[in-house]
Amino acid sequence: MKKGWPLWLAGTVGVLLPGAVAAQNNVYCFQANVLGTLAEFVIAAPTREGAQLATGAALAEIGRLDCVLSSYRPDSELCRLNLAREMQVSPDLFAVLSQAEELQKSSGGAFSARMGGVEALWRAADTRPPDAAALRRAVRSAQQQPFLDHASRVVGRPEGLVFSVDALAKGYIVDRALDAARGTGVPGGLMIDIGGDLRCHGSPGFQQSWHVGLADARLPFVNAPIVTQVKLGNQAIATSGRGVRDRIIGGTAYGTTLSPHSGMPVTAHLAASVVAPTAAQADSLATALLVMPPEQGLQLAAQSGAQARITQADGAVWTTADWADLEAGPSPQPLGRTAGLTSVADKLSLRPSGWVSDWALQVYYEAFIDLGNRASDYRSPYLVMWISDKAGRPVRTLIIIGKDPEYQRDNHIWWTLYGSRAQKMVEVRSGPTSLSGRYPTYWPGFDDSYSAVAPGEYLLNIETSRERGGHTFRSMPVTIGRKAFQYDIKPTADMGAIKLVFGKQP
Known part of the structure; x- marks a missing residue:
């Protein structure tokens, strides 16, 4: 480094x-x-x-x-325990279950490692939340008391109880x-x-x-x-x-955090x-x-x-x-994929003049997964998204995926526009090159220095490059005004799907 x-x-x-x-x-x-x-x-x-x-x-x-x-690997020791009524478990699994049971008692039931059945109902939900009666049954099953013997590390699991220790x-x-x-x-x-x-x-x-x-x-x-x-x-x-x-x-x-008392997601x-x-x-x-x-x-x-x-x-x-x-106080550098300052957060709460209150440009990027190309020389692309004015002058970089400056230089359009600032922004703000992942980002109307910008015509720019060749660039106009919009950018071989939303931010 x-x-x-x-x-x-x-x-x-x-x-x-x-x-x-x-x-x-x-x-x-x-x-x-x-x-x-x-x-x-x-x-x-x-x-x-x-x-x-x-x-x-x-x-x-x-x-x-x-x-x-793991709760997701069918061959894990935890999953094998969830198929047995009684089982001697490893020191690691017993330590985790013991700590979970102790916290369940001290928290008055606010914590539970017995919520596997409830979690399964929520994972299976698609168009509506789980059935209320099924949820109540799963909660009752989760409230059963397992048996843990510290001398032998034997765990007894009541019928219907499913451990989840995530x-x-x-x-x-x-x-x-x-x-x-x-x-x-x-x-x-x-x-x-x-x-x-x-x-x-x-x-x-x-x-x-x-x-x-x-x-x-x-x-x-x-x-x-x-x-x-x-x-x-x-x-x-x-x-x-x-x-x-x-x-x-x-x-x-x-x-995703569920109350052991009700089985519902916490909202307070x-x-x-x-x-x-x-x-x-x-x-x-x-x-x-x-x-x-x-x-x-x-x-x-x-x-x-x-x-x-x-x-x-x-x-x-x-x-x-x-x-x-x-507390160490605010950071001396208001940069980073999750970075900023307390003063920056305060500034972002003040809407730029002319912007509709609580509106922002929201960009939802889902990283591309090439399931058919897992060859040894395959590399996920390095990606940069930024806002520029209609003349192409950079306004704000929204997200950088891929931290190595050597390869981010291949995103030469963005790199050239930012000049001497580019390498600093990569080192400070970069996220990982990821084979999968969702990267919801937003732009509430501020430039890279956190100064407000006026409504008007802007460009959303998306540039990708690979370690071993390949480069793509897209630029799409966006109108920041008083009219909401939503549209999608289809994925390509090097670029994942993008959804653009301009309107009230979540």
């Missing part, structure tokens, strides 16, 4: 790596698609080889535990992956982030703590601005809530972020706090030795008493 620029890592949270690094270590960043999401590894080490060794050990541990804890397992996997990386002897700091569950160890080298940004929970877009930063040492953070993973059923968005809170000693604890507490009334949730977090921040549906924010001690 080049020195000199901050790096915001993509996801629910972003990690800020300021420019200078300690002389004895460089900072390396690696990415991988695991567990159906993006994993990012930031490692301070003397050599790239040492950082790669640590990352490889972490990935091996992630793969091992996926075979134990709300704790991802954090547990982060913890074990970090232990595996540390076991390689890497001397510097480590940070592992799997889909927003993040744990740090040591320090990055250039400062005493890791700075982690939290995105505005009110905006379900990957480029939502950061509203605050927290400082982490040997700690973890996880955020649960509404957002880009919401289920769309019959045209309505439903959150938009997001809960928890800082705790381990990622498993942060992950599970964040889920529980989404379900609980804010006062009770914050009390549970404090009693558990954690700090928490809850954003309610009306925008009100609740925090534990010592949360302010974690």
